[in-house]
Amino acid sequence: MASERVDIYMPKLRGKSVAVVGNATSLVGDTHLVDTLIENNISVAKVFAPEHGFRGDADAGATIDDDIDTKTGLPILSLYGANKKPSKAALNGVDTIVFDIQDVGVRFYTYLSTLHYVMEAAAENDIQVIVLDRPNPNGGYIDGPVLEPSVKSFVGLHPVPLVYGMTIGEYAKMINGEGWLAGGIQANLTVVPIANYARDTAYVLPIKPSPNLPTMNAVYLYPSLALFEGTVVSIGRGTPFPFEIVGHPQYPKQNFSFRPEPSFGARNPKLNGALCFGYDLRNTAATMPTPNATINLEWLLKFYAAAPNKDTFFLERNFFDKLAGNEDLRDQIKSGLNEAAIRQSWQLDLDAFKAVRAKYLIYPPSN
The missing domain is CATH 3.90.1150 (Aspartate Aminotransferase, domain 1)
Structure with missing residues (x-):
């Protein structure tokens, strides 16, 4: 995992006031990223929690409230519910945001929308974003209809297929490069890549990514x-x-x-x-x-x-x-309409997306 490549991202955090966007999957080995940063004398100011909460124990769709992390005493600010985008006040004094969440490679998994709004808020407030990349367990294929603007929502913000075949780090690069943030602004983005990773390499998640995806x-x-x-x-x-x-x-x-x-x-x-x-x-x-x-x-x-x-x-x-x-x-x-005809209706959009996707890929196939 990129989170384990501490030699790459720790130096970028020294002397900075850091906010972490994470949940129960944000692990460095068996230790939570927040605990790892604190143990390495990184100044962690606060944590932002996505859907399912910081510890990953909330229902899908449940409102997540602001809280205090009982282990560290850090404030936990919700990014699911009324405030899906970090406010200027919430980012006051923050120099760098570290985003580390396990994705599953599906458009309506809402961590992608959280990534979008974190990058947008960071761009608007001149804050660096560091994405610690993680394997995509569904990263070996691309399929499904490409999202149309008329149905844009928190369960789908971008014109990508239902299954898009990219890691979350590659996806962050695409959000930036395609000008999908408000007004076409770009975040100051660094993606820490996974070492020795091929996109179609089988990867078993060490922890369930959300309560209703246990296997x-x-x-x-x-x-x-x-x-x-x-x-x-x-x-x-x-x-x-x-x-x-x-x-x-x-x-x-x-x-x-x-x-x-x-x-x-x-x-x-x-x-x-x-x-x-x-x-x-x-x-x-x-x-x-x-x-x-x-x-x-x-x-x-x-x-x-x-x-x-x-x-x-x-x-x-x-x-x-x-x-x-x-x-x-x-x-x-x-x-x-039969399945073959439905699939055929997606094809032109899928071909167009694959051309866009190719610009942002970090990892090769295994063969």
């Missing part, structure tokens, strides 16, 4: 199953297997069923208490996707086809569109 199988299935979040179908929140199972009470009875119940990371799960029928996908994506991999639309198409009331299958219309990245996918599904 590598869930991480690999996340690009496909998260689209169900915009529908009436459950993807297993409120069970031990979020993003590894999928079902609904009105789906034709299968051999597999589950019942969502309130639990850590899902205090009010969709279809709470209802017996859901569907698919057990716990053994379907056990290895890192290859360059020829695609997101799976089959499950989504099957559930829509079996829905007794198709008018209520999609939840609030805009949310599914925000996840999909366009206003077409929902209509394509409703019109009965």
